[in-house]
Amino acid sequence: MAITGGVVTMLAGLMMVAKLGPPTMGMDAATIAIAQIAVAQAAISATGLLGIGFTVYYARQTWAEAKRSADAAAASVEDARQQAASQAQHFSMQHKLAEASLRAMRDSVVVADRAWLSVEFDLSGDLTFSERDIRLPIVCKVKNVGRSPAIRVLWTYKMFANPGEAAQYARANSSDTHLMNVIQLGRVLFPGEEDESNVCCELDRSIFNDQLTRCKEDGVFLSVVVGVEYALPGDTVKRFNYMFEGLARSCGAEVTGFDGRATKVEQSQLLLNSFPYERTVT
Numbered sequence: 668m669a670i671t672g673g674v675v676t677m678l679a680g681l682m683m684v685a686k687l688g689p690p691t692m693g694m695d696a697a698t699i700a701i702a703q704i705a706v707a708q709a710a711i712s713a714t715g716l717l718g719i720g721f722t723v724y725y726a727r728q729t730w731a732e733a734k735r736s737a738d739a740a741a742a743s744v745e746d747a748r749q750q751a752a753s754q755a756q757h758f759s760m761q762h763k764l765a766e767a768s769l770r771a772m773r774d775s776v777v778v779a780d781r782a783w784l785s786v787e788f789d790l791s792g793d794l795t796f797s798e799r800d801i802r803l804p805i806v807c808k809v810k811n812v813g814r815s816p817a818i819r820v821l822w823t824y825k826m827f828a829n830p831g832e833a834a835q836y837a838r839a840n841s842s843d844t845h846l847m848n849v850i851q852l853g854r855v856l857f858p859g860e861e862d863e864s865n866v867c868c869e870l871d872r873s874i875f876n877d878q879l880t881r882c883k884e885d886g887v888f889l890s891v892v893v894g895v896e897y898a899l900p901g902d903t904v905k906r907f908n909y910m911f912e913g914l915a916r917s918c919g920a921e922v923t924g925f926d927g928r929a930t931k932v933e934q935s936q937l938l939l940n941s942f943p944y945e946r947t948v949t
Contacts, residue, residue, distance in 0.1 A: 781899055782817035784856065785810050786910050788824075788893040790939065791865055794914070794925075794932040801826070801870045801889070803914070808863050809895045811856040817897040819853035819905065824893045826868040828878035830913045830940075833890035837909040840894065853897070879927050886924025888940070889914040913940035 792804035803826060811817050827833040856862060868891055878887045894909035915922050915938045922938060 780814045782811055782815050782856070782858070782897065783813035784817055784820070784895050784897055784908050785812050786893055786895050786908050788891070788910075788912075790934050790937055793934050794889075794937055796872070796927070796930050798872060800872050801875055803868045803889075803891065804865065805868060805891065805893070806863060806865050807893050807895075808861065809856070810861045811858050814858055816858065816900060817856045818900055820856045820862065820895060820897045821853040822864055822866065822893075822895060823907075823909075824866055824868055824891070826870040827890045827892065827911075828870060828875050828887050830888055830890045830911075833892050833911045833913075837892050837894070837911045840907050840909055856897070875925075875927065882924065886916075886926045888924045914938070915940050 786807070786809050788805045788807045790803070791806040794801070794803045805824070807822055807824065809820070809822075825833075825836065827836070854862065870889070875887055875889075890911055890913045892909055892911040894907055896905050896907055898905050916925055916932055917936050917938050925932070
């Protein structure tokens with residue numbers, strides 16, 4: 668703008684000079700011609716400067732407009748990038764939700780159609796004490812209440828001198844699945860099919876005596892854990908279902924633990940005590 672203003676001022680001066688004309692008083696013709704040429708050259712220079720001024724002005728205007736356009740384009744690109752990122756995040760969330768829904772549907776179908784084994788047991792003989800161990804015969808029963816076969820079905824059973832230990836054992840084993848030995852044997856149990864087995868639970872007498880030392884007044888309340896191990900067709904892990912019940916002695920209207928003095932307690936005097944946490948199922 669400063670250049671343009673200077674050029675305009677110079678041009679105005681030259682126009683005035685051109686209008687008034689060069690001084691001619693006392694000049695010969697050659698001097699007058701030289702003066703006229705100088706005025707013409709000054710006019711031409713002023714016109715050039717004016718052109719340069721306008722060129723610079725419009726160049727600045729063009730640059731400013733180009734900068735505004737570039738800024739607008741950059742803002743548009745950033746906005747488009749943010750929208751694309753938002754859409755990508757939205758699609759990613761939708762994809763994850765769809766995958767989770769598909770897994771839930773698949774798992775629900777598997778759970779509904781897989782084998783489920785129910786376990787229970789009952790007393791089948793007298794409780795006997797010897798110097799070495801304690802023995803209790805029981806009958807174990809299992810039924811496939813699911814919709815597909817269970818394979819490699821095996822019984823497991825154990826006696827404890829403490830109900831808390833029995834509960835802990837049942838819970839710990841029922842909540843786990845273990846890699847299966849490929850050569851493990853066992854029977855196949857089809858949907859609705861039942862199996863029954865007579866077994867004898869044993870407990871080392873020294874464990875009983877240790878517990879009796881801690882519980883002299885109440886006696887020892889024995890507990891029995893019965894479980895079944897099995898696998899699903901095509902699966903590589905074995906699954907467990909355990910239950911346990913406490914064992915007590917009935918003496919008329921009184922229910923007591925075992926004091927260790929008897930060598931045998933008849934089945935008719937034995938009671939299975941159900942605990943609130945008696946069953947743990949996988």
